[in-house]
Structures are given as structure tokens and as C-alpha cells.
Amino acid sequence: MSVSNLSVSQQRAVIDLFRRIAPIADELGELFAAHGHELAVVGGSVRDVFLGRIGNDLDLTTDARPERVLEIVKGWADSIWTIGIDFGTVGLRKNNWVLEITTYRSESYDPKSRKPEVIYGETLEADLERRDFAINAMAVRLPKHEFVDPYGGLTDLAAKVLRTPGTPEQSFDDDPLRMLRAARFASQLGFTVEPSVVAAMTAMADRIEIVSAERIRDELDKLICGEHPREGLALLSDTGLAAHVLPELPKLRLEIDEHHRHKDVYEHTLIVLEQAIALEAAGPDRVLRWAALLHDIGKPKTRRFEDAGRVSFHHHEVVGAQMTKKRLTELRFPKDVVADVSRLVELHLRFHGYGTGEWTDSAVRRYVRDAGHLVERLHKLTRADCTTRNKRKAEALSRTYDDLEQRIARLADEEELAKMRPELDGNEIQEVLGVGPGPIIGSAYKFLLEMRLDQGIVGKEAARQALTLWSKSQNLPPAP
Structure with missing residues (x-):
């Protein structure tokens, strides 16, 4: 699909994207083409263009293997990092842009493994099929700016719906974390989740057990920091996923709070969360x-x-x-x-x-x-x-x-x-007590702190007198 096939507003969004990222994207696309490889802006970078959110990070995908990517960008990028190379991703910086280039791939989990197996793909369309949701399965080929949307992501964006490119069962079997991503996107974007996706999440909830705690944490953290966390949390609870990743949450649904002013503590908790968000300053x-x-x-x-x-x-x-x-x-x-x-x-x-x-x-x-x-x-x-x-x-x-x-x-x-703090510091306490460092100094410090809390500021002389009296009650030898 060419850019000309899009609506006027959509064309403007894509044109605005390339106005901002040129010459970086075109230059890089031409560089890959000169080496006989494909390159496309993909996923969230394309989605966010149509949502009116353009940052300085770009996700790209290519048919070149990671080692080949390193050869192509060497000398062009200002800096390169390979922390994600085992998963097919090379990171780089050019001017003010942070770019991640990932080889076409498909990844799936062994039923007993916590780590995905990465299998490299051959075509952009196949790579898009393995992505989590159709709204993230759009791409723009470089350097020709050809818009690619084989799974109707643009339609889903307009409808504010989350749907998988293929069957949700296959998608979640490939990577169970995508079930949490559905809840996270519901929170971040305020989108609804297509019923067949919800049904698959419910049926496959226990599959999330094979995913590492760190990956689960990251998704939950993004969910709760989204604009609509209630929607994401409700989806986790309704599908049974919360019972595996945050079991304390659904358990609140069975409890009536002591004020008898809410249906249950679960609902009270969501209201408290929303009211706390309303009080955030920045x-x-x-x-x-x-x-x-x-x-x-x-x-x-x-x-x-x-x-x-x-x-x-x-x-x-x-x-x-x-x-x-x-x-x-x-x-x-x-x-x-x-x-x-x-x-x-x-x-x-x-x-x-x-x-x-x-x-x-x-x-x-x-x-x-x-x-x-x-x-x-x-x-x-x-x-x-x-x-x-x-x-x-x-x-x-x-x-x-x-x-x-x-x-x-x-x-x-x-x-x-x-x-x-107490009105006397450690050196002054030692001077009053006539002792060196040791456990008694800590006890004296706590005494003076309690005195400060009870009486406020009384002045150093009064603090010294009180400390002297306290030391006598502790049977300490008098200061020389």
C-alpha cells in the first residue's frame, strides 16, 4: 500500500513522520539498500505516528542478520550497542535519535521454558504476522516510504480495538507475555480488547507462569503507570491473569470494606488508585x-x-x-x-x-x-x-x-x-558523656531524638543538662 492510498489525515501523519526523521531514516534505508537489504520503520513507531505521538526513538526491522547489521551501520552510527543481539536487535545512536534494528523474526516458547526461542524470518509480512497486535503490525518501507498494513492495524487504531494479527491462541502460545501486554495497552491507550482475545487470555491464563518475573514486572509497572490503569487491572482480574501475577488483587473482590459504602474492597482500591493519580503533580x-x-x-x-x-x-x-x-x-x-x-x-x-x-x-x-x-x-x-x-x-x-x-x-x-535531628551531634554527645565511640553513643542519640520529638527545640545547654541526667540513670561514670 502506498502512502497515496491513505486518507488525507493519515497521509499527513506519515509525511510529518518523515519530515521529522529525514534524513536519518532515508539515509539509513539507502545504506541498507546499497548493501542489498530491506529496512522498514515498524511497530510502535508507526502506531504512534497515527496517535500523534512522535518521539526520538525509532524501531526498525530488516532481513539482514544482526552480524550483517553491525557491518552496515559501522562508521555511520555515532554509537552502537549489542545488549539485545541474542534476540536479533542492534541498538545505535545517530545525532539525537536512538534506533533499534531487529532482524525479521518469529519467537516462541517451549512449554517448559521461560526464555523465547528466536527464529529469524525472511519477509516483512511474515515478521508483522508474529507481532503482538495488529496496531503494532504496521510498517513503512525505506527509503520509498511504502506503507504496509496486511492485518488491518489502521482500522483497529480508528476503532480503538486490540486484536492479534493471527489467532490469539497462536499468538499467546508463541509468547504468553502478550496477554499482559493486552492489559498494558488497555491501560496506556484506553483501547478495548477484542472478545476472542479476551477469551484466549482467560483460557490460557496459566501459561503466563513460564514467563520470567522481570518481564512480568515490567508489564505490570507500565500498566499501572498508564493513563487508564483501571481498565488494565480489570482485564487482568476478569481473565484470571491477576491470580497468577498479582493474586492479592482479585482476592479483594470477596471482601466488604468496613464502611459498607462500596460494593467491595476491590472497587474501593480502584477508586483510591484513581484519586491518587488525580493528586499527582508531574x-x-x-x-x-x-x-x-x-x-x-x-x-x-x-x-x-x-x-x-x-x-x-x-x-x-x-x-x-x-x-x-x-x-x-x-x-x-x-x-x-x-x-x-x-x-x-x-x-x-x-x-x-x-x-x-x-x-x-x-x-x-x-x-x-x-x-x-x-x-x-x-x-x-x-x-x-x-x-x-x-x-x-x-x-x-x-x-x-x-x-x-x-x-x-x-x-x-x-x-x-x-x-x-537531636540538637547535639555525635562529637558533642561524646564530650558531654566523656566517652569515646561505642554503643552508648547510639543510645544517647536516640534519647535526644525522642526529646526533640517530644519537646521540640530546647537549646544546646538544656540538651546537655538532660543528657547528663539521662547518663546518671544509665549508671554511666561521670565525665572527667
Whole structure:
């Protein structure tokens, strides 16, 4: 199909693409042609053109084998990397462009293997057939700018539908991760998934077990950071995939939350996630979003039926934090992400002890100290966790949290609250106690920190006097 066969708006999109990437694409296409090989812009790079999203990354495909690609681009590219060469991909940089060139291929999984077997192909059309969805199975040949769309990807883009080029069963059997990609694209693009694809995902959900934790993590992370995570998460739950990759999520569907204001904790969780997203200041905050998604996963394990028909979930935040740490660790998330998300889950109920402002300044200081660098995220998570339909109650909670934030700001201005350190440092503590480094210095530091939390800034002299009295209670020898 030539560009002239497209609609006027589609022609403009393709023309705009090549206006931006020329002379890079044409130059590279002519280089490959001179060496007797084909080259085409492919996949997401073409899809995003029609969605009005053009970045500085390009995906390309060729009939040349990886070793041949290296020979062709040597001397042309500014830099080259081969981290993906085992899977047929050569990466390179030219000016401000990052290009990935992948040999025509088809890949499939052995039923007992976690790693795909890469088989090189011979034609562009065959390569497009093995791609995950029709919207990613479009290409533009270089250097002639011939548009190739054998599986109706452009039609699916207009309809906002996800459909596989071939049968979904064959596609998911070749690479089970594509089932998670369907949910990820539903989140990122807001597209619906064609019913036969949903049916195949449901029937083949257990096939996802052979995929590595790292690949699953990457798809889940992209899903939750998409514009429509509810759609992606619902698809995972409805098809049974969540039971294999994030089992805590569907389990929430069976639990009624303690306020009896929502159908179940599952629905409450999705609302909290959406409300947390609405509070983001600058783009997706993965830590906040994961904390919102997992904040109540401890409820199923802690549910108790009380008198008068009440339901309680005592200490679900503690249990939930432990479960969060276990799940994110198993998914191979970085340690700092695991720690931060788990800590937010643990702290998400702390505000409810504030009542109508009964906390002392000491309690406010402890709240900030315990949250540490997560305090702003904790503010957002706590606000997002209010999903009551009672407008008066919601407004009261909002005002109360406004009051807490104002108190935190006031104390921060007065006391440099964010630093939250004792008024004496380690050297000064040693001087007062008349001892060298050792365990007693750590104990003294904790004592002074607790004093700072309880009393605020009292001055160095008062801190020294208090430390001297404390040392006597510890039966320490007096300072010389």
C-alpha cells in the first residue's frame, strides 16, 4: 500500500513522520539498500505516528542478520550497542535519535521454558504476522516510504480495538507475555480488547507462569503507570491473569470494606488508585500508584466479623505492608521501591489517629519523622483513601487533613522539621558523656531524638543538662 492510498489525515501523519526523521531514516534505508537489504520503520513507531505521538526513538526491522547489521551501520552510527543481539536487535545512536534494528523474526516458547526461542524470518509480512497486535503490525518501507498494513492495524487504531494479527491462541502460545501486554495497552491507550482475545487470555491464563518475573514486572509497572490503569487491572482480574501475577488483587473482590459504602474492597482500591493519580503533580508516580493499589491487601487476612454485623480489619496495614514487601520482591522490583511502597502501606492509616486535631506537636513530629522522605506521598495516599459517599464526612476529613498539613508546615518553619535531628551531634554527645565511640553513643542519640520529638527545640545547654541526667540513670561514670 502506498502512502497515496491513505486518507488525507493519515497521509499527513506519515509525511510529518518523515519530515521529522529525514534524513536519518532515508539515509539509513539507502545504506541498507546499497548493501542489498530491506529496512522498514515498524511497530510502535508507526502506531504512534497515527496517535500523534512522535518521539526520538525509532524501531526498525530488516532481513539482514544482526552480524550483517553491525557491518552496515559501522562508521555511520555515532554509537552502537549489542545488549539485545541474542534476540536479533542492534541498538545505535545517530545525532539525537536512538534506533533499534531487529532482524525479521518469529519467537516462541517451549512449554517448559521461560526464555523465547528466536527464529529469524525472511519477509516483512511474515515478521508483522508474529507481532503482538495488529496496531503494532504496521510498517513503512525505506527509503520509498511504502506503507504496509496486511492485518488491518489502521482500522483497529480508528476503532480503538486490540486484536492479534493471527489467532490469539497462536499468538499467546508463541509468547504468553502478550496477554499482559493486552492489559498494558488497555491501560496506556484506553483501547478495548477484542472478545476472542479476551477469551484466549482467560483460557490460557496459566501459561503466563513460564514467563520470567522481570518481564512480568515490567508489564505490570507500565500498566499501572498508564493513563487508564483501571481498565488494565480489570482485564487482568476478569481473565484470571491477576491470580497468577498479582493474586492479592482479585482476592479483594470477596471482601466488604468496613464502611459498607462500596460494593467491595476491590472497587474501593480502584477508586483510591484513581484519586491518587488525580493528586499527582508531574506525571506518573509509580511508588504512589503501587501503594494505592496495594494499601488494603491485608484486609482478607485480617477480616473479623464483630457483634451487630460489623466487620473489622484490625492491623491490616501491618499485614499488608508485609504482603506488599513479599509480592514486590518476588516481582524483582528495586529495593528502594519495595521499601517505599511497603512503608506507605504500613503508614496509610496513621492519620486516622489524629481525630479532630487532638495530636500534640510531639505526635505531629513523629508522624513526619516516621514518614521521612515519603511524607508528601503519604499526604496524597491518605487523601485518596477517603472514598466515602457521605459528602459531609468527606469534607470534614479533608478539613482535618488540611489542619494537619498546616501544623506540619508551621512546625517545619519553626524547627526545620524535615531534618529532625537531636540538637547535639555525635562529637558533642561524646564530650558531654566523656566517652569515646561505642554503643552508648547510639543510645544517647536516640534519647535526644525522642526529646526533640517530644519537646521540640530546647537549646544546646538544656540538651546537655538532660543528657547528663539521662547518663546518671544509665549508671554511666561521670565525665572527667
